[in-house]
Amino acid sequence: ERIGVEEAILCAGKSDAQLVAILDELAARAASALLTRLDAAVLDRLPEHHRARIDHDAVSRTAYFDRTPRPDGLPSVAVVAAGSSDMPQVGEVVRTLTYADVATETVVDVGVAGLWRLLEHVERLREFPVVVVVAGMDGALPSVLGGLVPGAIVCLPTSTGYGVARDGETALHAALASCAPGLTVVNIDNGYGAACAALRIIRAVQRAGVPGTPDGRPAR
Amino acid sequence: ERIGVEEAILCAGKSDAQLVAILDELAARAASALLTRLDAAVLDRLPEHHRARIDHDAVSRTAYFDRTPRPDGLPSVAVVAAGSSDMPQVGEVVRTLTYADVATETVVDVGVAGLWRLLEHVERLREFPVVVVVAGMDGALPSVLGGLVPGAIVCLPTSTGYGVARDGETALHAALASCAPGLTVVNIDNGYGAACAALRIIRAVQRAGVPGTPDGRPAR
Amino acid sequence: ERIGVEEAILCAGKSDAQLVAILDELAARAASALLTRLDAAVLDRLPEHHRARIDHDAVSRTAYFDRTPRPDGLPSVAVVAAGSSDMPQVGEVVRTLTYADVATETVVDVGVAGLWRLLEHVERLREFPVVVVVAGMDGALPSVLGGLVPGAIVCLPTSTGYGVARDGETALHAALASCAPGLTVVNIDNGYGAACAALRIIRAVQRAGVPGTPDGRPAR
Amino acid sequence: ERIGVEEAILCAGKSDAQLVAILDELAARAASALLTRLDAAVLDRLPEHHRARIDHDAVSRTAYFDRTPRPDGLPSVAVVAAGSSDMPQVGEVVRTLTYADVATETVVDVGVAGLWRLLEHVERLREFPVVVVVAGMDGALPSVLGGLVPGAIVCLPTSTGYGVARDGETALHAALASCAPGLTVVNIDNGYGAACAALRIIRAVQRAGVPGTPDGRPAR
Amino acid sequence: ERIGVEEAILCAGKSDAQLVAILDELAARAASALLTRLDAAVLDRLPEHHRARIDHDAVSRTAYFDRTPRPDGLPSVAVVAAGSSDMPQVGEVVRTLTYADVATETVVDVGVAGLWRLLEHVERLREFPVVVVVAGMDGALPSVLGGLVPGAIVCLPTSTGYGVARDGETALHAALASCAPGLTVVNIDNGYGAACAALRIIRAVQRAGVPGTPDGRPAR
Amino acid sequence: ERIGVEEAILCAGKSDAQLVAILDELAARAASALLTRLDAAVLDRLPEHHRARIDHDAVSRTAYFDRTPRPDGLPSVAVVAAGSSDMPQVGEVVRTLTYADVATETVVDVGVAGLWRLLEHVERLREFPVVVVVAGMDGALPSVLGGLVPGAIVCLPTSTGYGVARDGETALHAALASCAPGLTVVNIDNGYGAACAALRIIRAVQRAGVPGTPDGRPAR
Amino acid sequence: ERIGVEEAILCAGKSDAQLVAILDELAARAASALLTRLDAAVLDRLPEHHRARIDHDAVSRTAYFDRTPRPDGLPSVAVVAAGSSDMPQVGEVVRTLTYADVATETVVDVGVAGLWRLLEHVERLREFPVVVVVAGMDGALPSVLGGLVPGAIVCLPTSTGYGVARDGETALHAALASCAPGLTVVNIDNGYGAACAALRIIRAVQRAGVPGTPDGRPAR
Amino acid sequence: ERIGVEEAILCAGKSDAQLVAILDELAARAASALLTRLDAAVLDRLPEHHRARIDHDAVSRTAYFDRTPRPDGLPSVAVVAAGSSDMPQVGEVVRTLTYADVATETVVDVGVAGLWRLLEHVERLREFPVVVVVAGMDGALPSVLGGLVPGAIVCLPTSTGYGVARDGETALHAALASCAPGLTVVNIDNGYGAACAALRIIRAVQRAGVPGTPDGRPAR
Ligand SMILES: Nc1ncnc2c1ncn2[C@@H]1O[C@H](COP(=O)(O)O)[C@@H](O)[C@H]1O
Ligand SMILES: Nc1ncnc2c1ncn2[C@@H]1O[C@H](COP(=O)(O)O)[C@@H](O)[C@H]1O
Ligand SMILES: Nc1ncnc2c1ncn2[C@@H]1O[C@H](COP(=O)(O)O)[C@@H](O)[C@H]1O
Ligand SMILES: Nc1ncnc2c1ncn2[C@@H]1O[C@H](COP(=O)(O)O)[C@@H](O)[C@H]1O
Ligand SMILES: [Mg+2]
Ligand SMILES: [Mg+2]
Ligand SMILES: [Mg+2]
Ligand SMILES: [Mg+2]
Ligand SMILES: [Mg+2]
Ligand SMILES: [Mg+2]
Ligand SMILES: [Mg+2]
Ligand SMILES: [Mg+2]
Structure with a gap:
């Protein structure tokens, strides 16, 4: 793989026949x-x-074909979600990173309307190089976390909500327009993309320990 | 006045001639x-x-014609703003309430990206019957305050920001889609409207002490 | 509860398994x-x-789990709706306030296209500290009522209508852009939110009779 | 003229040179x-x-080139406006109809937030075959009038307002989504178009008295 | 009826129980x-x-309850449609006018992409006091007809089409922004509203023959 | 040039210093x-x-640097515009094609609201391999022409108009949603792009006469 | 046919009865x-x-009624698609051109995220007079191809994707705003339209070999 | 600083008086x-x-107050831009990183319409742990680079362009909807935010070499 991220098969929008052909080929x-x-x-x-040959998870709608991942070491990516309605997206992030053998830690139902629940987790979250923040509706969680933790932050807006939540557009825009500096954002409900973004960063961090690789850059 | 709120003269969009005619008539x-x-x-x-005869304030672009307001008693409306760029809107709220002889208390530059600055004020803000929350960009402040204070909350989204902040639309939608229960919202940059909404509530609270008035309702 | 409003369980978007787990825990x-x-x-x-243990109402899609509310005293919140298509949202408001033991009075099918029907109710509506106005399509009802009643007004736009009604966006914008001063607005179809907003105001009004509480403010 | 409506010269977007050439040719x-x-x-x-040769009106930005209109008879079109900020658009309607020798009657500053001012005019307005209704911001006036007068109603939404008024879009959508039956609508700020629409109707009404013309239709 | 237009029962969005109650009451x-x-x-x-007691038409989804309309005289409203996909909306216009005892004439499948088919009908259409123009997709038909016929024109944009047709928004905007002077427009798919608008004009035309009524105006 | 189209210098958004540097380099x-x-x-x-060294045209805002084009032969591209307000865009198309030594023929002010003016030109326009259609506001011209001429049609929507014309969006969408088959479209006001599209087609046509080139394809 | 493109029957939105009537008539x-x-x-x-009598293709949802097309000669239109989810739209293009007896060549799954797969085909694609480029989601493929091939390019944006892909709007806008000069675009998912656009160009190219026809233009 | 990123002073929207007060305090x-x-x-x-005391850069509109940055070591962030019109945003990224003593390398004018210019830089860009990609208009550059380089990618959409470029919205959406996996995005024109995002990653990479810090995580 040229970019260190394995391409996944997006099953939505494919006919049964197309999927079978892909699995046959695999x-x-x-x-x-x-x-x-x-x-x-x-x-x-x-x-x-x-x-x-398929290990399927109904909530996240992800599946592993012919592979049992073995994440090793301590979790290096934290996945933090505002509400329990965001579990499908949380699952897509966690299962994608797990497939790449990266261990994760998950904190759910810590939306800012109940700030005290979130604050209990902040010290722990400050230790992670990457935090994925999952939130729909008003999308206020990224702004609050962004001011409290130093790691890279990947915001995953979700389509949770109704009315002006507009299928995730408000959460997306709130993350992009946040006054907390240095938040980054992926497409609405794109748990796979958030995981790949985290993976790119984790890979850069891992290469940093190895002289002569791009991240440490001492070899040049 | 049928509704206990004095109508204001909105000068934007009026010609000089129209304004002079209105002042002549007054x-x-x-x-x-x-x-x-x-x-x-x-x-x-x-x-x-x-x-x-005009007492003009350049920042809020408000003016009192032939009247010196005398707010008495303790402040009953708190006005809380995320950033110092929101001062024009804060000023429109405060000057409108002052004109109605209602005292206010102002807390500025407490956006959620610096959460600790906001938290210092929460106990005090819990005492107010009405809190006006002023925020642009991502508009996350209403969601956080909404979970911390029990009073009525009037959100005033501002047009501060650029790109997806979309002249206040993101802040407006974030306040409307907030998961904090019971927030209410007025139009973008409508400081006059937010003040009138607070006034309607304060008037209801004031009538509550007087038997036979609507709010206490015991007289019926 | 830190804010005097009990959090509700939003069932939309939760799986059966999630709901059962929540009820088990309750x-x-x-x-x-x-x-x-x-x-x-x-x-x-x-x-x-x-x-x-569940008292369910099909129109409003609300349910009380293991509780029989007992609203006492005279109604302190009026709920006024433009059309009979707005009954689900009216029901969500009324049932949420009832759950909080707040009595309500309901006036339906008084849209402004039949102005004379609305005008019969105005004197009565002027007595309430809070009026919740429910309207979809063009959303003209809040503007008319806002100029006639002095109490706090919470506008609840509904997704009723088609074409440019845009699932409630036009009713929402009409309420926000109203020339009647001091209207406040909640998200489209958010009957629960409108009720919580009314509750925050009613609680402030109730505290006003008790010296030493925030609203009366004499104790400070 | 094939359609009984004289084409006007829209000066916006034309260079001075283009305008001079057009006037030379005229x-x-x-x-x-x-x-x-x-x-x-x-x-x-x-x-x-x-x-x-030009009779120019600064407020409506209209001009008559080499012609002094002579409207005769009683006014047959009423032009009703919500606010004094709508005067430029009111003027474009009135001056266009005047140019076509149609007399008009104007009622201004009768927005629905002050309903009693509007109600004073209703009986009079019920006599007109055509009423042009001019309103910006929330655009509630057409819905109220539409339920009170029997004539043809042409709604002219204006760009007055800010925030969610969205340069007239909210007033436009409110008129289109109105629950009052049979309202018709023209483009935002298109006073010329509203006048031409009124003119088409007035011409049809006028032809109705003349046997053998389309409207009366007896001749066929 | 105050406005000469009978209110219809909009069945969409009403429960079976609500409909039965309405019919019982009728x-x-x-x-x-x-x-x-x-x-x-x-x-x-x-x-x-x-x-x-119901005469139902499946294409237009309209029904007459306990009434057989008797339109008399020559047709006074022409209904012209661009494509055969617009038949449901054409039907709603025709059946509403028929219910009001107004005769109509219908011309379908004359979209501007086949201009010659349209041109065959122009002379005939020039005789009508009111023409309702029904078109979806690009909505070009109103602009072409608007330049060819002198009667009042009511444009009815339809939700026919896909992609940028945006459920009728493009047809709506094309009619509103048309360079043909004096077109009027109703909401997307609002056949009932287009018929009521035509009815208001026809009633004004009919009153014109009767001295002392508003339209002729000689009596004042 | 890899694609047979010379890249142009887009001066908008460039500082004076950047432009001078580019000209120095040329x-x-x-x-x-x-x-x-x-x-x-x-x-x-x-x-x-x-x-x-610059031949500048103020209306189209185009300039030729150090080159005098020599279009030879008969015009092979027709440029047809709805209104005289579209002259800047017409000019950008014509001057770009002229720079590429392609002769053009221009027909202006033939908007569909005056259909008879357009119809005079149809037989002539049917002879061209490529017709560029320039229209703003409702953008109805492409649909009408698209049904009358057999050549390739490149639609150039312009930002002419106000209100729902939305800076060209309505004209753009009308062209894209047209029921005339096989219209193609470029960005709003992109006269340069429309000319380049015409050029790609003309080059293909020219190559068709030469055996062994892609278009005729006989050589393969 | 006046324009050399046979009109197709768009079955979506037609009732079974309407379709049968059309086939009967054919x-x-x-x-x-x-x-x-x-x-x-x-x-x-x-x-x-x-x-x-119907030859139906389920993927493209196209059908030939009573006709077996016979494309002859070498392919003159290339159809290039970014992903395998775009097969329905590719099929609509290919089957429409085939029906017109035009041979095509198809290249699929060459999205720019895997640039090397695309580059293998560029030399071959440079030979075609017309290339139809099919892409959804980010719609980056047209910009890349547009800089590499000299033929006429017709972009067909598809509704593939979710979130900000907005049912094809992002792909549509990316093609229209492309910095590659001379791209043309059709409506989202309009494979029939893309094929007709290609056909107009191919017909012009074909006429070019025949003296006295419009494209070569020597006869005039 | 709690998050390792120094807050900057956003001067837009602040009055001269506010700016002077801030500088006085500094x-x-x-x-x-x-x-x-x-x-x-x-x-x-x-x-x-x-x-x-101010070092100001006119193109990027950034200034250093009382500080001369000293970036040391090899560049660890690459900043790649599509066009020369993107220089202000490129400058904001570079100057913000420079202020944080992080060295950068810049590659400009490599938009995908001239793919060969971009491809010359790919091998070099593959060495960086973070690449900031700056692009307006169609925003196709991130998708192409995202498939070619393994490092973390922060996309900075710019407001360059006109028409459907919609002040950067198309470039923003194209980056978010990209089929290249793992791209992250910041707000339109937010060069400061893109730099802070890069800084969060670089800091994580730097901590990775130091045992006992979060990134390497071995100490836990
Ligand atoms: N800053 C403001 N924002 C919104 N509405 C306002 C503002 N100031 C005054 N108004 C209202 O706008 C209306 C003024 O209308 P008029 O002065 O008649 O054009 C009144 O209803 C005022 O209450
Ligand atoms: N109908 C409703 N509309 C909007 N918010 C609601 C509604 N019902 C409950 N809520 C709120 O939604 C949240 C429920 O979140 P949860 O049950 O944890 O997913 C709580 O903050 C509730 O107060
Ligand atoms: N204020 C106006 N708003 C909308 N259309 C107008 C207005 N004034 C003139 N027009 C129309 O705009 C067109 C003027 O076109 P032209 O003068 O040829 O550019 C004619 O069709 C007029 O009827
Ligand atoms: N008026 C125009 N509209 C759209 N694109 C243009 C225009 N003029 C030049 N271009 C293109 O814009 C790019 C110029 O980019 P630049 O490197 O910034 O000069 C080139 O790809 C040109 O082909
Ligand atoms: Mg919860
Ligand atoms: Mg600050
Ligand atoms: Mg009703
Ligand atoms: Mg007024
Ligand atoms: Mg047809
Ligand atoms: Mg003209
Ligand atoms: Mg693929
Ligand atoms: Mg360039």
Whole structure:
């Protein structure tokens, strides 16, 4: 892989026939893969011999094809979510990073309307090189966390909410317009993208310990 | 006044001739008035005999015509703002309430990206029956305060910011979509409206002490 | 509760499993709760022992878990709606206030296109400390009422309508841009939020009779 | 004219040179014309011999070239406006109809937030075959009038207002989504268009008295 | 009726129970009514004794309750549509006018991309006092017709189309921004509203023949 | 040039210093260039020795640097515009094609509201391999022409208009949603882009006469 | 056909009854036709004797009625797509051109995120007079290809994607705002329109070889 | 600083008086600061004794107050821009990082429409732990680079362009909807924010070499 991030199969918008062809091809190559946006109903329609190789999670709609990830070491990415309605997106982030053998730590239901619940976690969150912040509706959580933790922050706005929440647009714009400096943002509900962004940073951090690699840069 | 709120003269969009005619008519009736959105440049073009009766504030662009307000008693409305760029709107709220003889207390530059500055004020803010919350950009302040203070909360989104802040639309939507329960919102930059909303509530609270008035309702 | 408003369980967007877990936990704590956006179909899938404790209203999609509210005294909040299509939102307001033991009075189908029907109610509505105004489509009702009644006004725009009604956006914007001074607004279809806003004001009014509490403020 | 409505010269967006060429051509043909959106500053730059033939109105930015209109008979179009900020658009309607020799009657500053002022005029307004309703901001006036008068109603939304008034979009959408049946609407600030729409209707009404013309239709 | 237009029952968004209650009340009063947006599926669920009194049209989703309209005289409103996909909206216009005993003439599938088909009808259309123009997608038909016929023109944009047609917004805006002078417009898909607008004009035209009525105005 | 289209210098958004540097560099290479969006005011601030080599057109804001184009042969691109307000964009198209030595023919002020003026030109326009259609406001011209001429059609929407014309968005969407088959569209006011699109087609047509070139394709 | 492009039957939004009537009429005339947006489910409901004459493709939802196309010669239009989710739109382009007896060549899954896959095809693509570029999501493919190939480029944005992809709006705007000169664009998902645009160009190219036809223009 | 990023003074939207007060306070504390969005015209109005301490850059509108940065070591952040019109935003990124003593490397005018210019830089760009990608208009550069370099990518959309470029919204959405995995995005024109995001990553990378710090995480 040219960029150190394995491409995933986005199942939404593909016909059953297209998915089967992709899995056939993977099986023929003895290759493993990450599948995203795979509904349980679609999974049930796949041939049994493919289903047997698939580890599927219904909440996050992700699946591992022919691979059991083994994250090792301490968690290096924290995933923090405002509400329990954001669990599908949290799951997509965690399962994507797990597939890349990166361990994560998850903190859920700490929306800013109950600030005291969030504040209990701040000291711990300050230790992480990367924090993924998941929030819908007003999207105020990134602004508060952004002023409290020093690590890289990847904001994942979700489509949770109704009315002016506008399917995630308000949460997206709030994260982008935040007065907390240095927040970065991915597309609405793009848990896979948030995980890949975290992965790019974690890989840079890992290379930093190895002389002669780009991040440490001493070798040049 | 049928609704206990004096109508103000919105000067923006009126020609000099229209403004002079209104002031002539007020002077003829020996009436006082609140003027909003009155630019210093427009003020300078008004006839001297009208200017002499005008108490103008350049930052909030408000003016009192032929009246010196006397707010008495303790402040009953708190006005809390995220940034120092929100001073024009804060001023419009405070000057409108002052004109109605309502005392206010102001707390500025307590945006959530510097949470500790805000938290110093929370106990004090919990004492007010009404809190006006002024914020632009991401508009996260209402959500945080909304979870911490019990009084009525009137959110005043401001057009501060650029890009996706979209002239206040993001702050407006964030306040409306907030997960903190019971926030209310007025139009972008509408300091006059936020003050009138606070006034309606304060008047209801004041009537509550007087038996036979609507709020206490015991007389019915 | 730090803010005097009990948090509700928003059922929309939660899986059956999540809802059961929440009810189990409430039952274990012998706690009661308000549930919103609970569809009859979802209710039917819940375990019988939970259903037995639930008082559900199909129109407003609200439910009381293990609690029978007892509003006492005269109604202190009026809920006024433009059309009979707004009944679900009216119901969410009324049922939330009832749960908080606040009595309400409801006036429906008084849209401004039939002005004479509305005018019959104005004298009565002028007595309330808080009026919640529910309107979709063009959202003209708040502007008319706002010029006629002195109490606090909370506008609840609804998603009723089609074409440029844009799922409530036009009603929302009309309330926010109203020339009637001092209207406040909540998110489209957010009956729960409108009720909580009314509750914050009613609580402030109630405290006003008690010396030493924030609203009367004499004790300071 | 194929459609009984004389085309006007829209001066906005034309260079001085283009305008002079058009006036030269009119003068050569000894033709008269209506000019719209003609700023006083542009007028001042035109050649003296053209200026001498122009009757210009600064508020409405309209001009009559080489023609003195003579409206005869009773007014057949009423022009009703919510606020005094809407005078430029009111003027464009009135001056266009006047140019077509149609008499008008104007009622201004009767926005619905002061409903009693509007109600004084309703009986009179019920007599007109066409009422043009001019309103910005929340645009509630058309909905109220639409339920009270039987004539044809042409709504002219204006760009008056700020924030969510969105340069007239809210007033436009409120008129289009109105629950009052049978309102029609023209583009924001298009006073010329509203007048032409009224003219088409008045012409149809006038033809109705004449046997053998389309409107009465008896001749067919 | 204060405005000469009978209010219709908009069935969309009403529960079966609400509809039955309305029909019960109509039957009790021996009143007839026009119902709009009534799906065949909803109709089938109504009680047999109500269904027996209903004349339903599936394409336009309109129904007459306990009334057989008798339009007399020559057609006075022409309804012109761009494509055959606009038939539901054409039907709503025609059936509403028919209910008001106004005869109509319909011309369909004359979109401007096949200009020659449209041009065959122009001479005939020039005879009508009112022309309703129905068009979705690019909405070019009103601009072309507006330059060719002298009668009042009511544009009815439809939600036909996809992509940038944006559920009728492009057709709506094209009609409003048309360079043909004096077009008027109603909400997207609002066939009922277009018919009511035509009705207001036809009524004004009809009154014109009768001395002492508003339109002729000679009596004043 | 890899694509047969010479890149132009877009002067808008460039500082004087940047422009001078670009011209210096061109002069050093003895290269000629097309400049677009060059205001007369900016031109006046350039050094005299550069100005001497520039052929500037104020209406289209285009300039030829050190080159006198020589279009030869009959015009192969027709440029058709709805209104005289569209002349700047027409000019940008014509001057860009002229720079590429392609002759053009221009037809202006043939908007569809005056259909008969347009129809006079149709037979002639049917002869061109490429027609560029320039229109703002409602953008109805492309739909009408698209049904009448067989050549390739490039629509150039302009920002002419106000209100819902939305700076060209309505004209853009009308062209894209047109029911006339096979229209293509470029960005609002992008006369340079429309000319380049025409050029790509003309080059393909020219290559068609030459065996062994891509367009005729016989050589493969 | 006046414009050399056969009109197709757009089946979406037509009732079964309308479709049958159209096919009956075609059969009566012994005419063939192209049908677009024809779902397999709708096809199954058509009468057997019509189905027997229909060649349907489920992915592209296109059908040929009573005609077997015979594209001859080398492919003259290349259809290039970013992802395999764009196959329905690719199919609509290819099948429409095939129906017009124009041969095509298809290159799929060459999105710019995997640039090396695209670059392998560039030399070949440079030979085509017309390239149709199909892309959703970020729509970056047209900008890259536009700088590499000299032929006419017709961009077909697709509704593939979620969140800010906004049903194709981002891909549409990216193609229109591209810095590659001379790209043209059709409506989102309008494969039929893209094919017709290509056809207009191919027809112009074909006429170029024939003296006395418009494109070569030598005969004039 | 709690988050390792020094807060900057955003000068846009502040009055001269507010700016002087801020600088006075900094001088009193002998503190240095970064100022952004400081126009040359505003700078000229500041008191001479403050101006003497200010290092201002007109293109990026940034200023260093009382501090001379000393970036040491090799560049660790690459800043890549599509066009020369993006220089102000490039400057804001570079000057902010320089102020934080982080060395940068800049590559400008490598938009994807001239792909070969970009490809020359790819191997070099693959060495950086962080790449900031600056692009307006269609915003295609991030998608192309995102598939070619492994480091963390921070996209900075700019407001360059016109029409559907919509002041940067298209570039913003293209970056967010990109099919290249793991791109992160900041607000339109927010060069300061992009630099702070890069700084958070670089700090994490730097801490990685030091045992017991969060990033390496071995100490826990
Ligand atoms: N700053 C302001 N923002 C919003 N509304 C205002 C403001 N100042 C005055 N108003 C209201 O605007 C209206 C002024 O209308 P008029 O002066 O008649 O054009 C009144 O209803 C005022 O209460
Ligand atoms: N109908 C409703 N509309 C808006 N917010 C609601 C509604 N019902 C409950 N809530 C709030 O939504 C949140 C529920 O979050 P949770 O149950 O933790 O997902 C709480 O803050 C409630 O106060
Ligand atoms: N104020 C106005 N608003 C809208 N359209 C106008 C206005 N004044 C003139 N027009 C129309 O705009 C067109 C003027 O076009 P032209 O003068 O040829 O650019 C004519 O169709 C007029 O009828
Ligand atoms: N008027 C114009 N509209 C759109 N693009 C243009 C225009 N003029 C020049 N261009 C293109 O803009 C780019 C110029 O970029 P620059 O390097 O900033 O000069 C080139 O790709 C030109 O082909
Ligand atoms: Mg919660
Ligand atoms: Mg600050
Ligand atoms: Mg009703
Ligand atoms: Mg007024
Ligand atoms: Mg047709
Ligand atoms: Mg013209
Ligand atoms: Mg792929
Ligand atoms: Mg360049």
